[in-house]
């Protein structure tokens with residue numbers, strides 16, 4: 480069996496470990512052959528492939544990014560679609576696709592599988608927001624990076640007696656904010672799932688300052704401020720015409736300063752959270768997922784993806800991964816909030 484691997488959507492630490500796990504298990508145990516598609520679905524539609532042998536994956540588990548490149552190309556747009564892709568697979572002698580990606584990638588993979596293509600999936604999102612898997616690789620690394628950044632923000636905040644606002648990734652959910660905020664001892668964590676008034680935020684900030692602490696506020700990029708005076712509450716579009724995501728930290732800082740009288744600075748961590756070497760936890764998880772993905776190709780489990788349940792790698796249908804966001808439950812937020820202020 481000859482398998483084409485693609486990585487699609489935003490990159491995240493651990494992608495290379497998945498590729499290595501799949502290629503090593505596949506070539507050594509399952510008797511499979513591999514090629515890589517360059518830049519996600521773009522490479523599939525264009526037939527842009529690269530060799531992926533055992534020697535090509537040597538030592539890559541610790542490398543950030545993806546050796547295959549990635550893009551947000553939709554395989555149904557332009558010249559794409561199931562027939563074009565099947566033709567390209569046939570022309571290159573490729574029997575099956577292993578798609579490593581998030582919700583968009585898996586949704587496309589499901590449509591293509593429904594049309595008869597042989598595809599298996601590996602879930603990927605740094606935001607950890609896929610309901611079908613307990614954790615996604617890349618999340619632990621992002622939390623580690625964000626926590627380290629906040630530890631640094633604390634020391635400069637302490638020196639100047641300032642409130643520091645750290646904006647982290649999390650388009651729809653607040654998992655990175657929750658975990659890094661708890662780890663760094665934040666005095667307030669603001670996430671999209673939890674409506675929080677600015678009065679409440681100001682109270683947490685003042686209470687931390689009253690106890691002689693430099694307040695630390697962590698905000699997920701998808702948080703919407705519930706404040707009438709926020710002049711930018713309409714997010715609108717960014718300079719490229721895409722829905723605006725980041726910038727919430729910068730918007731909150733002056734409001735917090737005005738409401739508390741405490742000088743406030745904001746820092747947006749942005750793509751730093753997706754760069755660099757994966758943690759050991761992410762390398763192990765990603766490697767196990769890649770190995771399991773080779774196995775589900777071997778058992779011809781088309782339309783299935785691998786997932787983590789507890790400490791076990793299991794198999795679930797694409798449909799289970801789609802349309803259901805894994806949000807931060809109230810009880811987890813309340814638990815963290817007990818330590819605020």
Ligand code: F6P
Pocket residue numbers: 489604605606648649650700724753
């Ligand atoms: O979905 C992962 C994510 O990192 C989000 O947290 C963030 O909003 C988005 O991707 C950024 O996307 P891009 O890399 O395309 O700017």
